[in-house]
Amino acid sequence: MSQSALAVELKGIWKRFPGVIANSDINLKVTSGTVHAIVGENGAGKSTLMKILYGMQKADEGTISINGSDLVFNSPSDAIDSGIGMVHQHFMLADNFTVLENIVLGSEPKNGIRLDFAKARKQISGIAAENGLAVDPDVLVSELGVGDRQRIEILKVLYRGAKILILDEPTAVLVPHEVDELFNTLRDLKKEGLTVIFISHKLDEVLSIADEITVIRQGTTVGSVNPHTQNVSARDLAEMMVGNELPTPDAVGDTIQDEVVLKVENLSVFAKGGKAIVDDISFQIRAGEIVGIAGVEGNGQAEILDALMGIESASGRVQFKNEDITNKSTRHRRELGIGFIPEDRHRQALMLEAPLWENRMLGHQTREPNSKGIWLTPRSAKADTKRIVEEYDVRTPSIDVLASALSGGNQQKLIVGREMSGEPKLLIAAHPTRGVDVGAQAAIWDHIRNARQAGLAVLLVSADLDELIGLSDNIKVLLRGKFVADADPATVTPQDLGTAMTGAGEAA
């Protein structure tokens, strides 16, 4: 459409893995100095494509040309040399290193053999100031929050002189105002003449930032649109991604019953130094009710969930139906019918190096269909895993592959399927659809809603405020370990919630 130069051109890219074709005949043209979004469902092949462009994996067929010349990338350093930088979905940072060490690693300024810390500090501050990315180079990364870490990732890329930035689902972990900050940064970068490739499945965001959008479905490019010249809606894009009509994402109806399923009184969790991370909170959830907790990550959500599951020690009282479970073990709680979708799926929900069907047993190992008496029953567990894979649309070649082979969204679907099995009475869920694409997201919502109809009580923590508002019957806003406000999902907007979460609008 314009004569301006192409920063990246991919022609006929194919990539096959055992049992799966990740990319088939991908064609992509990215104009220099634009923000180009690539959208597609989980497992559509976006991440694989970007890994190929960044030299982490090699395409089986096809050509990559950068600024008009054909290149072959054998490793990320080749890509870096051609001016390509990648901001990964899971941050690639060493927690025990300082910001400076993380940024310069691999291309350190040297003075003889000595690493020139003074020069590095100066360069980083320079780049940071130019692009409005404030960081302190000498703090340890382990002390930083999500937004800061992402800024470091972007700095890492800029430090290497990248002219083409790949951002892999950068907004998945951010709260609304952080997303705004990121987009401002991206617009600045564009002004500086940089090219940004932006991978996402959040279509509203894509429409607000992208100059051009390419849609990938089932490993292949199905079309490109220009949101400036063509009139496209998020719904149009979603239908291109999924390939058919979408289910509507809200079906609110009052299903709250009288029975109180979970009653929490004066719950507190303390950090090592004695500081309260969760500060004397009380609430209850009735059967058929979904209570949402809104809050910026790190305000005590994870600790509340862990305390309710008996993983973290806490003071206060927790009652499940008529039983006081304050001092009961995690296993006991699970056996009572409490399902748990944790915040960090790799740490708490999966054994990455075990097959899917063994992961199906995890946390449910004392119950059917996974065991009878003291014996495990792999056959029925496998059959049930197949059921989950089908019902929750887990994209996998078989149930014998390792959990680590699945993409993040598909891992999440498996976890949700597992935790919704065995008719739980209470579901404690953190970000149930994190990393999951629109189609599957709607399916997970439907599963939760149907179970709620049948009397499931849900405690929902989510960074996706639309999800929180769309699903919850009640929303509580958590700030520094305390509930600071209640919100009615029928009337509240994501902006209002965002304000309350940061404590900016105390009066609200």
Added chain:
Amino acid sequence: MTYLKSRRFIGAAFTAITMLSITRTITGNGDLTSTVTIAQALVFASPIALAGLAGIWAERAGVINIGLEGMMILGTFGAGWAGWQWGVWAGVLAGVIFGAIGGLLLAVAAVTFGVDQIIAGTAINLLALGLTKFLAILLFTNAPGGGQAQSPPIKGEIPTFTIDSIVGPLTTLHEQGIFFISDLAGIVAGLFYNLSLLTIITFLLFVMTSYLLWKTAFGLRLRSAGENPWAADSLGVKVVQFKYAAVVFSGMLAGLGGAYLSIASTIYRNGNTAGRGFIGLATMIFGDWRPGGTAAGALMFGYIDTLRLIDTGNQNVKGLILLGAIILFAIGGIMLRRARRNSAIGFLILGSVMIGAYFSATSFPPEVAQVAPYITTLLVLATASQNLRPPAADGVPYRKGDHH
């Protein structure tokens, strides 16, 4: 930063000397801080320190090296055999090379094939033990001065240095028995008495390691392989090469430690390492995977070992018991100030028991001292483990291209 570090170092040294001095004054046992004791402690500490340093190199690159003991054994054998054949420096070289072979074996198993690192290391320990016993029988049985379990004497000696102008007056000062001053004099004199060139090399290796791993780009890359190899890979760091380099160098250092042992006892003997590889590993953990702390840990082990071995009339062990009690009381006091009451009470009770033992018994069996280093390590690990910062990806198998 450096200012703070040197202040901490001086503070720690001051505290240690004060405690030794108190113990020496109460027991009236001048041996505790004598020139000879300290000089010998350096000899005992060096092989352990080298093993600990070897551990730092491997684990900073993310490979747990349980095989240190085995690599040390290979080093003792290499030094005994080559030292007997071609002299002591050939022995040092062979010890280093044999250790490097052990390191290479671990690298192939753990880095290339992703074998569980604990199992690979243990296999190397068993292999080294069996192989050296077998080779000893094969090579040394009929050699003059050798036997089934030991090599003939190593030819030649490593040069040692004594600076008389320092040692003489300071030793005299030590014999005066003045609180603190005499003890400091004895300790300083010990550093310049019969100081082996190998000990100096060990010291230089520690300095080199601190500089290389923490001040250079090479070190940053090597450590990144132990902190987050996936991130390092994404930035073009050749993770596998760094891991190989680190583990092989780790083997070389452990081998040098083994060579030191053989040379100090002038022969190779089966079982000469006596678990020093594992103790080295413990000093590395004690030292929070850093050279300074590791050296301090090794000195502690070397010192206790020395007191046990030069013990006349069973008085040194008694002194150690008192020293232990004083240390326990000191830690108990610190815990009390940090409001960790339960740990404080534990330490104070333990300290009281030791004080009681000190005053009620006239002598202790030397075995008590033999277990002392192990008990110390356990205590350190039990109290300090929460503050330790091991490399984040230590022991995690890494495969290129894997996302994490």
